Amino acid sequence: MSSPNPRKRPAQGSAAAASAMPQHQQQTYYPPTSTPDPLNGWNGSNVNSFMENSGNNLSPYGMLSPPAQAQYNASGTPGTTPSTALARRGNNNQLVVTSHNFNTQQNDVWSYGDESLVPQQNSNNTGEEHDNIEVLEERAQRAKRESQAKRKQIPPFVQKLNSFLEESKNTELIRWSEKGDSFIVLDEDEFAKTLIPELFKHNNYASFVRQLNMYGFHKKVGLSDNSMKASERKNKSPSEYYNPYFRRGHPNLLWLINKPKSGNAKKKSSKRPDEGDGDSDEDGVVLDESVNQTFTPQAPSTRALPAPESGPLQKKDLALVRDQMQNLQQQQAAIAMQITRLQGQHRQLAGQAKLFQDMHNRHENSINAILTFLANVFRKPLEEQGVVNNVNDLFAGIIPNLNMPLGQQQQGSVVDLSDWEQQQPPQSAAMSTPAKSRPRLLPSFPQQGVPLKRSPSASATPPPYAGSQQPPMGTVTELFDQPTDAANTPTYLGQNFQSNPQEGMMRIMQDVNTNAGKGNSSVDLPNLGANASNSMTDDQRNRMLSLISGAQSNNGSSPTATYNNHPQGSASPPVPASTGSAISPILRSAAAFPPPNVQEMARTQEEIDQLQKLQEEQSQHIDQLQNMLGPYSPSGKIPGIDDSNTSYFDEGMDFFLDPNAFHNETNDFDFGNATNDAVNFDPLTEPLPTHDFGGGGLNEGSRIMETNTPSHKSPSPNGTEEILRDDLTDSPGRAHKRQRKG
């Protein structure tokens, strides 16, 4: 601001004069200047007010008089240091650009600018052009309104370029083509030397072309316009440049020209997430806030974006992010698939548990009924045997070592006999609660007295439950492992038989079954069971045994095991390996798992459903992330994602991919060590019909795929507009501030 005396222009060749003067300081181009104001160092660097002048609130001449310009300059930047105010003023001084002289070569020179005055006579020039001019003008009006709402300008470069073509003095170097839909640079060298520096800070034609390309101008190859005289061409090769929105007489179309960021202005597929291309921004600027909801299905991220204080992300970083995103998504799909499988299996398992519980209940009912029946029936015959004259004495006699008291807890109706014969080894050390006596479900019936043909067996030691200490209220009678002392055995037993005849029956039966084959039963079986015990043929016996042991019964007599005829090893002590039932070892470990109740199962089902919802949300998130990142890929799709759905799980996930592997297995209920074939049953192995279970069912293995895949192939406009929204909400503020002082 002070000392405005212009520096003397150094004489040519003065570089050699001062030894300190480096040669690179040569200044060869002297741009034409119209005013000698020394403070205005460079011209044309800011023509932002150009379009405001050409808008609807300016005189048809669109040019400010010098006093008006002075006013313009007076609105300097407040609060800046004098030194920076220098630059500011210099820039403000250059705000006004030639906004008259539009359409120099036409008659409608003064009628442009006002929207209502768009010259119609221009349409004869542009009728066959790539778009209907009316459509373009309509789009331009929308774009203008939108841009002005955002306080955005026509890009300065476009304004400058247009001002070149307004000036009739420039027509020897740059001018409109005959049709007015492109412009021609007749002499690139001279244009660069003389005209470019008028409005740009360089004299570099290449930079000018670079800017042209940046704003969507393309060079026309075959100079279709032959209007040029050969003299005009000189020996220079003229260049013609075209932009669909750069037309003579249609300054409003310039509002459709936007800098297309990094993505080229090619097709609408790979739009930049910034402010939309010039080609289609009025189509993509809608959808402001709705996408945010889609973006944040979960509440924690619904808050406003954290202030993004980060620097520019490098493309390599983006590629990395994209790669990781792919990985994430693939794994998400895999997880979702497996969760589905898991859900189905869990469902089956829960159903199976119910089934087993069911069977168990019915078994107990049946056994209870049997024992009740027997208690009724046997009261008389047993007493008739004369050994005792009531049931209590009978039982005391026939099972001499029966000294087990029936405690208060014994409220069940099915007797556990498994431990009577074999006082088994201690409980498994793995038991979490080894204390106290525990209730047991029906144990296996001791079978050492009955040499079954097929009974590989194992030791029968039903372990205690690991859980609740409360005795169950059901009908299962529990016994203690160690007989608690109750000395008065006979009476007690008799009382017990009266109060618990089922247990008494079981004891009698056990004794009979155990000793029948050996002939040393405590019960007088011949008298009790009458003398028909030998009326069974050997074949009948064998068949019965075979039935009991689960073997086929119709292949006649099998002499391997006889029932009544003193079988081998009758006097020998029971072999541990064959004494117990087959299930004890399993039970021992199985008891380590407290059975969850049905509510828990339902809860688990809920959890799985929730799990899947989470997975879906996550897939959506990744989807949207890739929508965001996808446009940065030239093809608009993430490599490897949409190649094929089947290649998704090539990486060590084959295990989970075969949906039939599950059912190809033999579905025997083979519990590993379970040895008693008689208890094996063949479960039905057909797969479940997958229709409705639990309401929240989802076949998301494929559904997630379907959800994600299309977005890779063509990033949804949602993703782009999500980002557009940000610009929309952000830019007005910035632009407003920028504009404030203009």
Next chain:
Amino acid sequence: MSSPNPRKRPAQGSAAAASAMPQHQQQTYYPPTSTPDPLNGWNGSNVNSFMENSGNNLSPYGMLSPPAQAQYNASGTPGTTPSTALARRGNNNQLVVTSHNFNTQQNDVWSYGDESLVPQQNSNNTGEEHDNIEVLEERAQRAKRESQAKRKQIPPFVQKLNSFLEESKNTELIRWSEKGDSFIVLDEDEFAKTLIPELFKHNNYASFVRQLNMYGFHKKVGLSDNSMKASERKNKSPSEYYNPYFRRGHPNLLWLINKPKSGNAKKKSSKRPDEGDGDSDEDGVVLDESVNQTFTPQAPSTRALPAPESGPLQKKDLALVRDQMQNLQQQQAAIAMQITRLQGQHRQLAGQAKLFQDMHNRHENSINAILTFLANVFRKPLEEQGVVNNVNDLFAGIIPNLNMPLGQQQQGSVVDLSDWEQQQPPQSAAMSTPAKSRPRLLPSFPQQGVPLKRSPSASATPPPYAGSQQPPMGTVTELFDQPTDAANTPTYLGQNFQSNPQEGMMRIMQDVNTNAGKGNSSVDLPNLGANASNSMTDDQRNRMLSLISGAQSNNGSSPTATYNNHPQGSASPPVPASTGSAISPILRSAAAFPPPNVQEMARTQEEIDQLQKLQEEQSQHIDQLQNMLGPYSPSGKIPGIDDSNTSYFDEGMDFFLDPNAFHNETNDFDFGNATNDAVNFDPLTEPLPTHDFGGGGLNEGSRIMETNTPSHKSPSPNGTEEILRDDLTDSPGRAHKRQRKG
């Protein structure tokens, strides 16, 4: 290239002369030029060769003679169009910058440049400076080697700034401070007008300051240097700028000055991932390839980075990515938590299934034992009755409507009686395979003849299995719903009793039990069971009934139901609500789930483990992604992530958060409609010890937290160096190409 005649300089005030001349074309500043070459439009725009000249391969004068410069210019850009070659040549013409005259105010003017000749006498100036000068020089040497390895230059702005200070002619406007560690601009206006355009494309002091700031220069506030004479200050306020690496006599320190991208050069915490700050780049340039492995634990992304064809990522995009990352991670944590729960519940379920299987096995054993016993016992008494003289005839007499043949399929040892009394409604329509007769597991014992006190019941219709058509090979005897015709009932039954006494016994028992209370049993119970049937007191009977019905048996006689004494409703038809067993409705639905076998369970376990592995990998991915994105956050941490671990699941996930809710439930095995209290048992509900199950166990709910949280709080150098690595691998190529033609 052609028509090199310089444009005439327009006369002052010519703006008004030409009407087409816009006023913004004023050109007020006339930079001093040393050569009149009209092709050299602008000066000083490229001084890249400056440091090469000041390096070790140049004469001490560091300045090229005009012929040398001509050579320099001759190395033009090949293969460019003439028009662009114009610009190229113009730029190449300006390559050489004054590289002599370093340390103008010192005596060691000619000794700089060569590394071995770094002047030591300068250390007296810099001894108290912020760093030891030797340390700085050492770092500068490393930085120089690294930069040159990458074909990088000292930033052009720094070169230009340095060249200002080299020129003695500029000392009235810009010069070193006395200590030589900062420089002073004495007259900002004049400096902007006269000196700035010599090397820059503007005369804007603010832009100059902007560049200073970009390269880490800071203004010194209290002009500590009082060396300036008052006359030198004039009335301008001089400005002093400081950069730790900008020192008189230490040109190599300039290698430490790098443009600090967007992140300011503040502390080392928020380093840009680009090329490292000037402050600490020698520390962060290591770690090239190792991070890539960490980044891609999964094979699919191990391939080389895809060509990053994307544009600059906006900060809003980054913020979005970061937000989505947060969402992903939170959901990941939730999913992991639930997978853990799922795993535990699946474990319990599998254990429960085994437990049920166990109970089933024991029941079967018990039943088999009972029936064996009965077969032994009843042979004689039945024949003694005289009704028939063998067992077969007996059964034919006592159960007249017993016409069920025992088919070939009946190989089990336990008889299913449930449907004998009630020919039940057809099977559920929901059955997937309603055809044929199906095997059934043990049904509940029919109880309508026994008025149980507590039997809410439901109809007993065990549905068929939905699965395999093969009859099970186990010990469960199956019966058909519809009795197949076998007219010769007595004989057939008799044969069957011989071959399958257990079934026969069950039938007898059922008949007796059903009709005992009504007194119309087909079996002559008084004769069979002797006359002791009334020897039970009412109390005994009631207690027995209570036992059967699951009630407490020790509260004495309960007159509500009597067994033998003609109970109420004895002649009435059985009430449907109380006839069947309680479990049928459940079984009907439960049967829809074919029980999976153990291999399936193991497979499920495997899948859960795999699931968790995937989760872990995914967490790692997100972790690394956040490492990448984390540095873009100023605090280095993602907001909301490390606030607290407990707030992770505030959003509707409370359901899954309470680890005790699971066990707080009553764990009764209450199967909804299961009505027979007698079959309820109390499962043990202690939680499982979580140690090793399935080998791949993980407590990842918390583990993932632990893994991720530190990375949020302080982004690991890995993340930053990961990105640095990209620049390192990428930049040499670019720089090399750029340099190729210089």
Next chain:
DNA sequence: GGGAATATTCCC
């Protein structure tokens, strides 16, 4: 002092 948009240069 610095963020961000635009401009210019360099290079492919």
Next chain:
DNA sequence: GGGAATATTCCC
């Protein structure tokens, strides 16, 4: 024609 680095401007 366009990617990318650097420069310049504008604004906070």
